[in-house]
Amino acid sequence: MTQRTRILRNAALVGVTTALLAATAPVTASAATGGPPGTEPLSWTACEGATVDPRQQCATLQVPMDHSDPDSPRIDIAVSRIPAEDPDARRGALLLIAGGPGGSSLNDPSGKGQKLPQGVRDTHDLIGFAPRGLAPSTPVSCGLEYGDLATSKLRPWPAPDGSVDGNMATARRMADACTRNGGELIKHLSTANEARDIDRIRAALGERKISAWGVSYGTYVGAVYSQLFPHRTDRIVLDSVDNPDPDRVNRAWLAGHEQGVEDTFPHFAAWASRPGNPDRLARRAADVRPMLLRLAARLDREPIPWPGANPEELNGDVLRQALLDGLYRPSRYPALAELIRAARQGTVPPAPQAPPEDVLQNVAGVGAGTLCNDVAWPDSQAVYEKGVAESRATYPLTAGMPRNAMLCASWPYPPREAPVRITDHGPSNVLLVQNERDVATPLTGALKMRDALGRRAVMVTVDSTGHDAYLANGNACGDRVVSRFLATGNRPGSDVYCR
Template sequence: MGAGRRVREAVRMTTNRGRKALMLALSVAAVAGAGLVGGAVTPAAAAAAGLEWHDCDPAVKPLPGQQCATLPVPLDYADPDGEQIGLAVARLRSTRPEARRGTLMVIPGGPGSSGVQRLGQKGAALAKEMDGAYDLVAFDPRGVGGSAKARCGFDEDDRRLVTLRSWPAADGGIGENVARSRRMAEACARNGGAMVRGLTTANQVRDLDRLRQALGERKLSAWAVSYGTYVAAVYAQKFPERTDRWVLDSSADPDPKHVAQGWLAGMARGAEDRFPDFAAWASDPARPEGLRLAERPEDVRPLFLDLAARLDREPRASATPGVPLNGTVLRQALQQALYSDASFPAFARLVSQALDPAGVPVLPPELAGPMPDEAATVSVGVICNDVDWPRSVPAYERAVAADRTRYPLTAGMPANITPCAFWKGGAVERPTRITDRGPSNVLMIQNLRDPSTPHSAGLKMREAFGGRARLVSVDKGGHAVYLGNGNACGDRTVTRFLTEGVRPAEDVLCK
């Protein structure tokens, strides 16, 4: 049976059994879990809660031993006995039951990233580090992967990464961005229904707690990355007594007045922080032909800016028919490449191809075609439902003009208008304010030069948590730290916290 069919079948069975029975089962599981030493769970408790584990569909590309299940949750928590939807769940069980101390949730970024996929990517390395201390569990948030889908019905051109990211025109104008944003907001209002309105951080937090109950756990531990750190922070604020060891990897400013708008704005600062790493790499004499872009690091930035301006005026045909390489595509390719040193060679090669009059630029796959409607819907829906965005077009015009001048690498994109400016109904709920009230069990880790969640934004999350948290700053560039950038100090600190409960007495710097 395919993953999608399993989800539909689980939801159907839940409905047929009676929704009140489901709620009773979840309550029984939660009570049972509260009395278990170390949060251990029996198969009977999990089954009573509706989690029926099975072999994963091969399309998931599961790791050896990985199991999958479907978690029924309310479409609308205001009507918990109403329509149920299914969320795809995956786990890797501890191979050392005698060492097991609970469940570690792997919370993905996004909005729109798959937890099941991230478990597949990081599960083997994480299991090795944890050495049997946890069952590793993840789920696909609403609208993502194998979970219930949401669709706005966006036009194909509106689902390209360079249009979902609202890049201004070459002259800085935002007229086309305004028209597209209005069109996309209207599409969601027309086609999205309750599924789109249910795409919120608050609901992901509720779904996470529903999964905790279904697992029979009194408390959860977590490793959250990027946007997932906000999900984890809100969970820790709403359910502090249900958190055990909480790791936030690459956090942004949780200010409830801005939330996602502030995250987007942070990309401008982040690109400036990170670009010197690429410049040093691309000017290193050790680079092979075609990858060394300049003799000195300080020459790489003007080379890039000049090339982007030329491509604004005269786009180049690429290896993807119908998708030229223009300045916007080049800037978006840079923004993605800054996430990891491993992406530097491909981006340098793209620049070299664009500089060669006879070259044929090869675009990154994610820029060669549109995103699926479901993926685009989630990425827009969550940020627009979470907080009210400014609606004044002239204010966006002024913000873009200022941002282009201050941060030319991102050319005003982070300050630009989005569909949220025209979102019907505004925010679904009031955003949660993160505070220092709660157990001191949070470990944050952050690269100093992060292109997406800059260190300065991570400090805002650290400030919000106060004495509840410790921050490990890592003298590296890129997005995501633990088991991602090879920094032994950072990895060792997180592993020791999760496995032994040992956390630095104060904030530390790993070099």
């Protein structure tokens, strides 16, 4: 898949491809692990998939759909592992928690897990899983109209004049589809329930404690797990960190994009104006922003047909969404620049290849259920109109989208419990790692997680650009600090800045 193909994909689409085979002999879990009654040990088998490391094993764990009801129907959670490479040095299990909501880490033991230093791979089983609702775990779907699967609809943009009338109507249509098609399971998708599923995974693995590496939304999952089950945690790394604001939760993450774009855009503008860059867009960095704003406004008035894309036109909102997606990491800059150059000339590149519709439907259903169940969203159009107007005035590059009404504005189910409040109560075993320039999880939100955890955490701030810091878009200094903590437990005595 080319970089161009990735621009318009929802960042939540992460590795939902591995299926499970028949069960083999079980591994016995000790009752001393503190597992809930009825937690069975896992039966491991080989995994399907051409990209899966042959050492990776797969299993299925049954958990309650409703953790508060012991008689609740059971749902499947797909789990994977690559065992520690040095059995004599084995310490325990390292759970890889994907972003999203709607991301899977099921293939991560074979993928990003293999980037971990040998000292971590020797001492830890690498564990992945597909969260509740996400295939090949028991799946959920809203059965949305195909046009509503576009990223610019899932992250809705206001009309060019700032109106949210159309967004409110779209929210009602999409929420109605989730009500009709989501079944009972969609009511039980939440971060707290994912954390409870993780504790079932820990117990089924036979582990008294578990370590974790959570990325993006996975940092909130990891923080909630550490809050609900503090004494079941060993070494916890939260990478590219979400704002844990208990009053807004997911609304704060969406709103964070406006600051994230502002933090990251100057880096892109400097790159896009650099002499000798074959993808250069302007002679000066200061010229890139007004050029993009003019281009988006022109596309609002005069969209360019884009056969095969969703939607089938390059309009101002699709360009703005492409900008946001293109700022996730510097390796995406050339494809973003190519799209901008084409649009300025009145043309488009080849349409991006979308994942299969059933995958899009599944990921959208998990995202909707989790985002809308975690916290109550306002249902008043006036609230969104006010927020959009303020955001458009201050952050023109994101044109009000981060404070707009998504389908949660019409969600029919009230939250089943209050959001988990992250506090400083618990062991001091958390390491945060955060890039200074991160479009999706900006530094401002990460600092709020740092404040909430207090003495429990130490934070590594990395002078780098991009989403996903550790072993991806950070720097060697930050990688060394995190690797040392995972391999040895040695954590800095205070916060660190990695230039």
